[in-house]
Amino acid sequence: xxxxxxxxxxxxxxxxxxxxxxxxxxxxxxxxxxxxxxxxxxxxxxxxxxxxxxxxxxxxxxxxxxxxxxxxxxxxxxxxxxxxxxxxxxxxxxxxxxxxxxxxxxxxxxxxxxxxxxxxxxxxxxxxxxxxxxxxxxxxxxxxxxxxxxxxxxxxxxxxxxxxxxxxxxxxxxxxxxxxxxxxxxxxxxxxxxxxxxxxxxxxxxxxxxxxxxxxxxxxxxxxxxxxxxxxxxxxxxxxxxxxxxxxxxxxxxxx
Ligand code: SF4
Ligand code: FES
Numbered sequence: 001x002x003x004x005x006x007x008x009x010x011x012x013x014x015x016x017x018x019x020x021x022x023x024x025x026x027x028x029x030x031x032x033x034x035x036x037x038x039x040x041x042x043x044x045x046x047x048x049x050x051x052x053x054x055x056x057x058x059x060x061x062x063x064x065x066x067x068x069x070x071x072x073x074x075x076x077x078x079x080x081x082x083x084x085x086x087x088x089x090x091x092x093x094x095x096x097x098x099x100x101x102x103x104x105x106x107x108x109x110x111x112x113x114x115x116x117x118x119x120x121x122x123x124x125x126x127x128x129x130x131x132x133x134x135x136x137x138x139x140x141x142x143x144x145x146x147x148x149x150x151x152x153x154x155x156x157x158x159x160x161x162x163x164x165x166x167x168x169x170x171x172x173x174x175x176x177x178x179x180x181x182x183x184x185x186x187x188x189x190x191x192x193x194x195x196x197x198x199x200x201x202x203x204x205x206x207x208x209x210x211x212x213x214x215x216x217x218x219x220x221x222x223x224x225x226x227x228x229x230x231x232x233x234x235x236x237x238x239x240x241x242x243x244x245x246x247x248x249x250x251x252x253x254x255x256x
Contacts, residue, residue: 001079003033004099005045006108009117017097018042019104022075030063030078030105031070034119047119054231057167061119062108064101065093067169069231078105088223090175110172112181126168129184133192133210140202148200161194161239163232170226170236182215186226186236189217193239208243217243 001022008015020041022033031049038045050056052071059070064078066085077083079102087093092111099106113121139148150158170186177183189211196207211217217240226236 001075002104003030003037003075004097004104004106005034005037005118007045007118008109008115015115026076028075029071030061030068030073030075030107031059033075033105034070034107045119046117055165057165060110060167060169060172060231062092062106062110062172064106065096065108067110067172067229069167069169070107072231075105079103085228087173087225087228088175090173090178090223090225092172092178110168112172112174112177113168123168125181126166126171126185126187129188130166130191132184133188135191135195137195137198137200138202139200150199154197154199158194158198161190161234164190164230164234165232167231169229169231170234173225173229175223175225176219176221180215180219183219184211184216186220186240187234189220189243190226190234190236190239193243196243208246211243212247217247220244 001024003020003022005018005020006015007018020037022028022036031052034045034047047059047061047070049059049071054069054072060067061070063070063073066087073083081101107119109115109119109121113123113125116122164187166187168187171177174186177185192207192211195201196204198204201207220237220240222237222241224237227238230236
């Protein structure tokens with residue numbers, strides 16, 4: 001089994017790929033394979049990780065042409081073809097190098113973000129959009145006398161979106177993001193929707209309006225790659241579709 005890794009640093013005319021023979025190990029993750037590469041082949045390989053437990057979201061990268069977390073992706077499962085994700089094709093998936101998926105694991109940086117070095121991308125744009133939606137709870141009642149009770153169904157829906165770990169896998173998998181760099185993107189919109197539906201929130205209407213702009217809710221073309229690649233099961237496309245439905249309803253009611 002081999003690891004084929006994208007290498008790039010500033011000053012290079014174009015990236016290159018390096019192939020490394022891995023020590024077979026049934027529990028080996030792609031992150032573990034990258035450590036092997038560093039320890040036995042080239043310690044200058046750059047990549048991000050922190051928790052090694054699918055919690056921090058820092059190790060998202062393009063693995064076999066699908067954005068995934070390196071720390072929870074097993075090399076053996078990839079080689080066996082068990083981890084196929086039926087995502088809608090987009091340009092970053094097409095730019096390929098000769099690669100044998102039965103014997104090699106291909107690791108590249110997350111698409112749609114500038115590469116700093118090897119597998120490390122600059123996340124500024126992703127967080128700029130996240131900051132734009134103002135992901136801060138603004139309660140309707142600042143000092144309630146009792147706890148704010150919520151009905152279990154609304155908590156269930158809210159939890160779908162609070163599970164996001166900001167890994168940007170959905171951002172890297174979104175075909176619209178590849179076409180227009182100004183699109184707020186699936187993660188930011190899912191978070192915005194999470195505040196919109198929170199019954200404790202004081203600015204639910206304003207939240208919906210915040211992304212009522214061409215590069216907000218309306219820019220989504222409903223490819224659905226975001227939901228398919230999300231390692232935490234967050235469905236940004238569902239949030240976006242529901243927000244669009246609400247806005248369309250409001251508009252038609254305004255016309256009456
Ligand atoms: S919605 Fe999912 S894929 Fe997107 S940033 Fe959050 S955890 Fe990652
Ligand atoms: S290292 Fe934290 S999510 Fe992978």
